[in-house]
Amino acid sequence: MTTSDTVVPDRRKVREFARHLFGVYTSGVLTFMIDLGHRTGLFDAAAAGPTDSAGLAERAGLEERYVREWLGAMVTGGIMTFDAGSGHYTLPPEHAAALTGDGSKNMAPMAAMVPLLGRNLDGIEAAFRTGGGVPYSAFSPHFTGVMDQLNRRPLDELLIDAWLPLVPGLAERLAAGARVADVGCGTGHALVLLAAAFPASTFTGYDIAEDALDRARAEAAAAGLENLTFEVTDVAAFRPAEPFDVVFAIDAVHDQADPAAVLRGVHDALVPGGTFVMVDMAASSDLEANVGNPFAAWIYSISTLHCMTVSLAHDGAGLGAAWGRELATRMLGDAGFGEVTVQPAPGQALNLIYSTQRPA
Numbered sequence: 283m284t285t286s287d288t289v290v291p292d293r294r295k296v297r298e299f300a301r302h303l304f305g306v307y308t309s310g311v312l313t314f315m316i317d318l319g320h321r322t323g324l325f326d327a328a329a330a331g332p333t334d335s336a337g338l339a340e341r342a343g344l345e346e347r348y349v350r351e352w353l354g355a356m357v358t359g360g361i362m363t364f365d366a367g368s369g370h371y372t373l374p375p376e377h378a379a380a381l382t383g384d385g386s387k388n389m390a391p392m393a394a395m396v397p398l399l400g401r402n403l404d405g406i407e408a409a410f411r412t413g414g415g416v417p418y419s420a421f422s423p424h425f426t427g428v429m430d431q432l433n434r435r436p437l438d439e440l441l442i443d444a445w446l447p448l449v450p451g452l453a454e455r456l457a458a459g460a461r462v463a464d465v466g467c468g469t470g471h472a473l474v475l476l477a478a479a480f481p482a483s484t485f486t487g488y489d490i491a492e493d494a495l496d497r498a499r500a501e502a503a504a505a506g507l508e509n510l511t512f513e514v515t516d517v518a519a520f521r522p523a524e525p526f527d528v529v530f531a532i533d534a535v536h537d538q539a540d541p542a543a544v545l546r547g548v549h550d551a552l553v554p555g556g557t558f559v560m561v562d563m564a565a566s567s568d569l570e571a572n573v574g575n576p577f578a579a580w581i582y583s584i585s586t587l588h589c590m591t592v593s594l595a596h597d598g599a600g601l602g603a604a605w606g607r608e609l610a611t612r613m614l615g616d617a618g619f620g621e622v623t624v625q626p627a628p629g630q631a632l633n634l635i636y637s638t639q640r641p642a
C-alpha cells in the first residue's frame with residue numbers, strides 16, 4: 283500500500299499470473315491440436331510406436347509438413363517426446379491410454395467440445411450486453427455428433443455395469459419388464475444399450491433434435507432392436523399417453539428453458555413408485571464450495587458458452603451446468619419427488635447420479 287489507498291501490484295505476482303495466463307491460452311490452442319490429432323488419426327498412428335515425422339505422416343496418410351508442425355506442438359506441449367538423435371517422436375503409453383482406444387479413458391473426443399463452443403462467441407458477447415442467448419440451433423449440426431462422441435464410450439462401459447447398480451432394484455425391474463423413457467436422449471445410445479440388455483422392457487427416447495433422433499433410429503435399427511422407439515417431443519410438454527416405470531435424463535435437465543416443467547412432467551409421467559434417474563454435472567450450487575473442484579472452471583465455462591445460453595435464448599431459467607446438487611435436489615422435491623439419493627458417477631468424475639421415486 284502507498285500513502286494513498288492505491289494498491290501497488292506485487293511485480294513478482296504479476297509475472298507469475300501472466301505466466302499462468304499464457305499457460306491458459308496455450309492450453310486453449312493445444313486443445314485444437316488434440317482435436318486435430320484425434321480427427322486425423324494421428325494419435326492412433328503414433329501409438330503404433332516411435333517414428334519420425336515422415337513415418338508418422340505415412341502411417342496416417344497425411345501431409346508431412348503439417349504433421350511435423352503438429353508434432354512440434356505435441357512435444358513442447360508435454361504430450362509426446364522427441365529423441366533428437368534418431369529424430370523419432372514417441373507417444374508414451376500412459377498418454378496413449380488417455381488419447382486412443384474405444385474405452386471411456388480416451389479423452390481425445392472431448393477436445394472437440396472447445397472449438398464447438400467457440401463457434402458462437404459473437405452471439406454470446408451480444409447476449410452479455412443485451413440479454414437473451416444463443417439457441418441450440420446455432421450449434422447445429424456439429425453439437426449432435428460432438429455430444430454423441432463425448433458420452434458414447436463412458437455409456438458403453440459404465441451405464442449398465444456401474445451406474446444401474448447404484449439404484450437398488452432398478453436392474454431387476456428392467457429385467458422383469460418395464461416401460462422406460464429417456465428425456466433429452468440425444469442420439470439415443472443409452473437406450474440402445476439398455477434395450478439390448480433388457481429385452482423384456484420397452485424403451486422410448488424423446489428429444490427435440492430431429493438430426494439426433496435420425497441417428498438414434500439408425501443405430502437401433504442396425505442393432506435389430508424392436509423394443510426401442512424415438513419421438514420428437516418438447517419434453518417441457520411431456521404428457522405421454524401411458525405412464526412409465528422408469529425415466530432417465532442424462533445431462534439433459536440443466537440446459538432446459540423450463541427445467542421445472544420438465545421435472546414436473548417426468549414426475550407426472552411416472553407410475554406411483556416409479557423411478558427417475560438423472561445424471562447431471564458434479565457441482566455444488568454454491569460457488570464457494572466449487573472453489574478447488576478441479577472440474578468447476580470447465581463446468582462454468584461450458585455453461586456460459588452453451589448450457590446457460592441455450593436456455594436464456596428462449597427466455598428460460600438459465601440454470602446453467604453448475605446448478606448443483608442443492609438446487610437440483612430442491613427442484614426435484616418441488617416437482618413432487620420423494621427422497622433424493624445423490625451419488626458420484628463411478629468412472630465419470632464430471633457427473634452425479636440422482637435417483638428418486640414418485641411417491642406411491
Ligand SMILES: C[S@@+](CC[C@H](N)C(=O)[O-])C[C@H]1O[C@@H](n2cnc3c(N)ncnc32)[C@H](O)[C@@H]1O
Pocket residue numbers: 418429430433465466467468469488489490491494515516517518531532533534537538539
Ligand atoms: C446435453 S444433450 C444430452 C444428450 C444425451 N442425453 C446424451 O447424454 O448424450 C441435451 C439434449 O437435450 C435435448 N433438449 C434440449 N431441450 C429439449 C426440449 N425442450 N425437449 C426435448 N429435448 C430437448 C437436446 O436436443 C440435446 O439432445
